[in-house]
Amino acid sequence: MEQSWRWFGPDDVVPLRAIRQAGARGVVTALHQIPYGVVWSEEEIRKRQGLIEADPEMGLHWNVVESLPIHERIKLDEGDQTELYDNYRASMRNLAACGIKTICYNFMPVVDWTRTTLYQPLPGGGRALRFEAYQYAAFDCFMLRRPGAEEEHGAALVARAKKWFDAAPQSDKDTLLSSIMAGLPGAFDRYDIPALRNMLERYKGVTPAILRERLVKFLREVIPLADELGMRFAIHPDDPPRSLMGLPRIVSSAEDFRYMAAAVPSLANGITLCTGSLGAGAQNDIPAIAGEFAERIHFVHLRNVAKEADGSFQEAEHLGGDTDMVKVVETLLREQKRRQEAGRADWRMPMRPDHGHELLDDINKGSFPGYSAIGRLKGLAEIRGLMVAISQLEKLPL
Numbered sequence: 440m441e442q443s444w445r446w447f448g449p450d451d452v453v454p455l456r457a458i459r460q461a462g463a464r465g466v467v468t469a470l471h472q473i474p475y476g477v478v479w480s481e482e483e484i485r486k487r488q489g490l491i492e493a494d495p496e497m498g499l500h501w502n503v504v505e506s507l508p509i510h511e512r513i514k515l516d517e518g519d520q521t522e523l524y525d526n527y528r529a530s531m532r533n534l535a536a537c538g539i540k541t542i543c544y545n546f547m548p549v550v551d552w553t554r555t556t557l558y559q560p561l562p563g564g565g566r567a568l569r570f571e572a573y574q575y576a577a578f579d580c581f582m583l584r585r586p587g588a589e590e591e592h593g594a595a596l597v598a599r600a601k602k603w604f605d606a607a608p609q610s611d612k613d614t615l616l617s618s619i620m621a622g623l624p625g626a627f628d629r630y631d632i633p634a635l636r637n638m639l640e641r642y643k644g645v646t647p648a649i650l651r652e653r654l655v656k657f658l659r660e661v662i663p664l665a666d667e668l669g670m671r672f673a674i675h676p677d678d679p680p681r682s683l684m685g686l687p688r689i690v691s692s693a694e695d696f697r698y699m700a701a702a703v704p705s706l707a708n709g710i711t712l713c714t715g716s717l718g719a720g721a722q723n724d725i726p727a728i729a730g731e732f733a734e735r736i737h738f739v740h741l742r743n744v745a746k747e748a749d750g751s752f753q754e755a756e757h758l759g760g761d762t763d764m765v766k767v768v769e770t771l772l773r774e775q776k777r778r779q780e781a782g783r784a785d786w787r788m789p790m791r792p793d794h795g796h797e798l799l800d801d802i803n804k805g806s807f808p809g810y811s812a813i814g815r816l817k818g819l820a821e822i823r824g825l826m827v828a829i830s831q832l833e834k835l836p837l
């Protein structure tokens with residue numbers, strides 16, 4: 440696999456040289472400074488590419504865009520979207536002209552990945568991302584005060600949530616809100632409670648079936664051009680793979696991928712296999728999903744989570760947690776071999792270690808939540824070890 444690393448651009452406290460030291464060559468990035476819906480010009484793309492490739496000795500290159508974001512009005516199917524689609528396709532053409540052809544994106548309404556705790560202490564002083572079900576219920580029921588939320592969460596969780604909410608100082612509630620909002624990269628679209636309520640209102644009546652239709656509409660607007668340009672789209676699954684704040688989420692299971700593939704069969708309509716996002720859902724068997732959709736996997740995020748009975752989960756070590764990473768990696772290496780034998784020049788899949796614990800000198804460095812240097816370096820090193828072992832034992836190309 441093509442070992443890669445997410446870089447948030449010049450403002451990322453984890454510099455490009457850390458990527459090289461961690462042993463990756465592929466750089467996964469986005470022009471986070473450009474507002475959603477605005478064209479990524481070839482000039483801006485080349486500028487970023489220039490930074491990444493400035494030192495030829497490091498041998499880094501920009502291999503995946505994560506993400507080319509979809510404007511909320513497309514998910515809302517609001518107003519005339521012609522210009523948004525024209526701009527999106529213009530960005531695709533500009534990226535393709537620069538040789539960048541793998542696009543990661545998501546179709547989560549309002550929020551992206553969502554946690555309640557960004558700094559859960561680990562034994563020995565590390566820190567992890569965590570989703571605590573009763574705190575999320577407290578947010579939904581008593582901070583957002585969403586009608587119907589209490590019934591959805593169930594009595595036991597609501598009772599625990601209420602106890603927490605009544606005792607917690609305002610500063611803890613503020614931290615909870617900012618933790619829940621932390622998943623939106625870049626400087627745009629972070630909401631406070633009134634703005635969130637307003638967004639939820641705009642999604643009122645949007646069922647999963649309706650959102651699915653909108654996703655298919657988006658795919659029909661972009662996948663034909665992706666085919667023409669030789670680009671690959673890789674949808675990122677919902678994280679966590681369940682409805683949040685009553686919003687529909689439609690990229691959470693094998694069934695959802697089946698629906699997408701049937702609606703727009705081109706292989707350019709592919710997926711990002713994010714083992715951590717999918718792995719937080721009890722409905723998902725990750726090695727089985729990797730096997731079933733192997734030919735559509737254009738990008739891989741490897742990470743593990745440990746689930747708890749009440750719906751809470753915590754980010755585990757990359758080879759710990761509930762997902763059988765050995766099986767997943769073996770399945771992916773087999774798919775690579777199949778692609779190689781089919782004569783595809785780009786048979787190697789871009790892979791990045793997703794999220795890492797904050798470890799040792801990571802603490803208080805100001806890296807983006809989940810994107811510490813040492814934690815991810817450890818994750819990548821463990822996965823690399825696994826890849827090499829499987830490749831040698833099973834005679835599969837790395």
Ligand code: DNO
Nearest residue numbers: 505506543544545551552675
């Ligand atoms: C979280 C990331 C996601 C991902 C987007 C892709 O750490 O994996 O935020 O970048 O959902 O569009």
